[in-house]
Amino acid sequence: SFGAMAGISNEYNTSLEVATPSEGHGDARQQMYLQKRNFVLRLLQTSLSLDYIQHHRNKFEVFKKCYFYVDIEPHHVQTRDRNHVMHRTDIMQLIDPYELLKIKRKGKKQIEIEMLLIAELLEHLERGHEELRCYLTTWDMITFLSQWHLIMKKLWQLCKFMATLTSLDVPGKLYLKHRLLLRSEFRGSRLPMFSVSLRVKMPLIFDRNESFAHKDSAKLKWFTENQESQVELYELRFKLLTSENESEPGYGRIQEVISTSCIVQGLLPGRSYEFTIGRPDTQTFILVKWHDSITLTT
Structure with a gap:
């Protein structure tokens, strides 16, 4: 340009x-x-x-479908207790929740x-x-x-x-101006400087070719746009569609999974289910506007 x-x-x-x-x-x-x-x-x-x-x-x-999080670095710091013993501490344990909430709103x-x-x-x-x-x-x-x-x-x-x-680097790191305060019990501690930015995770998409239903079960598989392979926690939601036009939801449940595939047991034969894949809410989660869904019939 x-x-x-x-x-x-x-x-x-x-x-x-x-x-x-x-x-x-x-x-x-x-x-x-x-x-x-x-x-x-x-x-x-x-x-x-x-x-x-x-x-x-x-x-x-793709950017509109991404997950956005606050990322505070370094993720761990060395702190000293009352007995002057050094400990490796998760930075999130030191952050004031109210200040974190304000930063998430800004993000x-x-x-x-x-x-x-x-x-x-x-x-x-x-x-x-x-x-x-x-x-x-x-x-x-x-x-x-x-x-x-x-x-x-x-x-x-x-x-x-x-x-x-x-x-604009879409999607990429977006940096925040911030005034991140520590919890009151740590404000006198000498800690290293830390930075706050927005971290982006790619959307999760069902593999339509590898997701299918059996008589009383279903196999689901999903991936990310850039084929990320790191292990993380996913949240698979599914619900029974009960009306003739399959728009009225019946009972459903949530299943947490640590891989990119899952077999769901105990489904009713001859019924349609809507499956939705996502990531669970975390302390640093800010925003997601889209989840992929797929409907399968047993």
């Missing part, structure tokens, strides 16, 4: 230095038109291409603002690409050259939008 902006700047400066040929210089005028038109077309096929914009939209769709607000900003940038880029394509296909040579400064202004604006979008 920054390279594209430099190219636009050079093209703009050149257009100021070189006057548009008069009507008597038809060949030169035609050559300038083709040169400028190809410049716009090249940007629309590279830095501002629909494929590249769609790439960022796909990342945004949630920051995530929501970033989501709105990304959505707006993508909309501007898609609409701007369409407008420039329209200029290329509908304007004749005279109109195109007479509106060149307008075209350059639009290109510059779109490249700035793209530069902002790529700088």
